[in-house]
Amino acid sequence: xxxxxxxxxxxxxxxxxxxTLRCDPISGHDNLYWYRRVMGKEIKFxxxxxxxxxxxxxxxxxxxxxxxxxxxxxxxxxVQPAELEDSGVYFCASSHRGNYGYTFGSxxxxxxx
Amino acid sequence: AQSVTQLDSQVPVFEEAPVxxxxxxxxxxxxxxxxxxxYPNQGLQLLLKYLSGSTLVESINGxxxxxxxxxxxxxxxxxxxxxxxxxxYFCAVAAKGGSEKLVFGxxxxxxxxx
Numbered sequence: 001x002x003x004x005x006x007x008x009x010x011x012x013x014x015x016x017x018x019x020t021l022r023c024d025p026i027s028g029h030d031n032l033y034w035y036r037r038v039m040g041k042e043i044k045f046x047x048x049x050x051x052x053x054x055x056x057x058x059x060x061x062x063x064x065x066x067x068x069x070x071x072x073x074x075x076x077x078x079v080q081p082a083e084l085e086d087s088g089v090y091f092c093a094s095s096h097r098g099n100y101g102y103t104f105g106s107x108x109x110x111x112x113x
Numbered sequence: 114a115q116s117v118t119q120l121d122s123q124v125p126v127f128e129e130a131p132v133x134x135x136x137x138x139x140x141x142x143x144x145x146x147x148x149x150x151x152y153p154n155q156g157l158q159l160l161l162k163y164l165s166g167s168t169l170v171e172s173i174n175g176x177x178x179x180x181x182x183x184x185x186x187x188x189x190x191x192x193x194x195x196x197x198x199x200x201x202y203f204c205a206v207a208a209k210g211g212s213e214k215l216v217f218g219x220x221x222x223x224x225x226x227x
Contacts, residue, residue: 004156031213042117043157043203043217056212091157100145100164100207106156 002026004105006092012111018080021108025074025094031102032075033095034067038088046090049075050097082112115140115206119218127226128196134189134221136178136204144206146187147215148178152200160202163187174198199225 005024013019025032034046046065047057051072060067064083069075079086089109095102116139126132138144148160161172168180178189187204201222205215 033214035215035217040219042219043205043215045214045216048212048214056214059214093157095213098213100213101147101159101162102213103159104149104157 004092004094004103006090006105006108008108009106010109010111012113013082015084015112016081018078019082019110021077021079021090021092021110023075023077023092023094023105025092026103028096029094029103030072030097031095031099032069033093033102034075034077035091035093036088037091037107038085043091046077079110082110084112086110087112115144115208115216117204117206117216117218119202119204119221121221122219123222123224125224125226126194129193131192132190132194132198132223134202134204134223136187136189136218138185138187138204138206140185140206140208142211143209145209146178146180147205147207148172148176148187148189149203149205149217150200151203151220157203160189194223194225196225196227199223 032049037043045059048055049069066078089107091107093102093104118137120135146163149157150160163180171177204218
């Protein structure tokens, strides 16, 4: 089966601009997660979708971040306006419901300058 | 809430030497435990997991980890490492019966030298 696909793989934007990250989960996976790793720190949970519904968005840092999952398929994570501290690697992951230990994508490295 | 501590940020070893990457966790509820690996320029891959049953779990490439409830540890070991094991290793936990959200440690960079 195809893996979790994320794009772009890299993005460099200026402070104040908008960026949209996309994640295509493994087909049939109801669960979709977003995580982020800021340089030198832990990988931290951002939010969890079950199909198109947000199950848990407790990790979203602030209202500049907006995540959507259209029709329970692919997901987008928009940062608007981007700040310097948003730089990091954004990972997406997916799984079947109840299946701990999910499949991660390769990540999007976001650099805000 | 859960937290994970990986005591060693970097571990250099020589090829064919044994290695242990340490992981301790803290949680007020029972947890599932995971080790993920990130090879250079790649995404995170699940290496092994403990959900229930035998406390010793193994991966297909020779790593093993043992769940020790009394010491709240889940250390990762390999008796003989290869150059290709060079990667960053992440320990993670998820609360049983929770939202399946993972809490990660800071990672340990394993460098295997010839």
